[in-house]
Amino acid sequence: MNIIDAHLHLFPPDPETEETARQVGHHNSTNHLRQVYGQLSVVHGVVMGNHSLDPDYHQYPAELFHYCAGLDSSMQDEGGGFSPDYVSLLEDNLRRESCCGVKLYPGYNRIWLSDPLYEPVYRLAAQYGKPVAVHTGLTAFPGAHLKYAHPLALDEVAADHPETQFVMCHFGNPFLESAAAVVEKNPNVAADLSGLLEGRVDLDRYFREQEGYVGQLRTWLTAIGQWDNLLFGTDWPIVNLGEYIAFIQRLIPEEHWEAVFFRNANRIYGLGL
Numbered sequence: 001m002n003i004i005d006a007h008l009h010l011f012p013p014d015p016e017t018e019e020t021a022r023q024v025g026h027h028n029s030t031n032h033l034r035q036v037y038g039q040l041s042v043v044h045g046v047v048m049g050n051h052s053l054d055p056d057y058h059q060y061p062a063e064l065f066h067y068c069a070g071l072d073s074s075m076q077d078e079g080g081g082f083s084p085d086y087v088s089l090l091e092d093n094l095r096r097e098s099c100c101g102v103k104l105y106p107g108y109n110r111i112w113l114s115d116p117l118y119e120p121v122y123r124l125a126a127q128y129g130k131p132v133a134v135h136t137g138l139t140a141f142p143g144a145h146l147k148y149a150h151p152l153a154l155d156e157v158a159a160d161h162p163e164t165q166f167v168m169c170h171f172g173n174p175f176l177e178s179a180a181a182v183v184e185k186n187p188n189v190a191a192d193l194s195g196l197l198e199g200r201v202d203l204d205r206y207f208r209e210q211e212g213y214v215g216q217l218r219t220w221l222t223a224i225g226q227w228d229n230l231l232f233g234t235d236w237p238i239v240n241l242g243e244y245i246a247f248i249q250r251l252i253p254e255e256h257w258e259a260v261f262f263r264n265a266n267r268i269y270g271l272g273l
Helices: 015-023 030-040 085-095 115-126 151-160 176-185 203-209 212-222 241-251 253-267
Strands: 002-009 043-047 065-072 100-103 131-134 166-169 191-194
Touching: 002 253, 030 043, 030 241, 043 100, 065 085, 085 115, 100 115, 115 131, 115 253, 131 253, 151 176, 151 191, 166 176, 176 191, 176 212, 191 253, 203 212, 203 241, 212 241, 241 253
Parallel strands: 002 043, 043 065, 065 100, 100 131, 131 166, 166 191
Antiparallel strands: none
């Protein structure tokens, strides 16, 4: 079975990121990912952009990655807005074949998804036929604000922008009930299943000790039955890739593996694989 990792992060070489990758059995390098991808039948990845909208910053091996241009908090000015040229830079990215969407980080930016600042993003995404991926749920840093990253905030803009395709990252974890409702209600909202674990995991032990949490995940995924709107992703480098594939395989009925692990991401992100 071929696999698309529809949510990962790539960072320039530095000791901190290398240590993060090392703790989960990996190295922070494209060559290492290429090798592990080959071992695990991962044929492509979608990089969630950070740190810059400059198209020259986002240079990835075309046979291995597409990317989403990301508007994260490192690009905000003192007033909480973005640089005056963010719209034109965003369009410069969306014109590129290698750019398959936009990534928003509302909890980190402390900006409601309904803020007028994001309106050009939704308009351009619809114009170019590329999705807007949105970080939802828990954040990596305590300084972020969860209310902006709640799945119900995504519901509002999805309903008001039916022409724009959205991807709810992390299935809104841990707001699973709300996440399920938003995906089921809105035909223009898909969800990726990245970042539901962090670090190394003994899966047998995890499924025993976290039976309640795993049961809720299975319950809501099964209840809405949106198997054609769920995408496999890892949030690399925070997880071991082999372990995370096995984790999602335990959650998703086998008859839906091809859709969740490959077909949906290929269609929604327009990867042409």
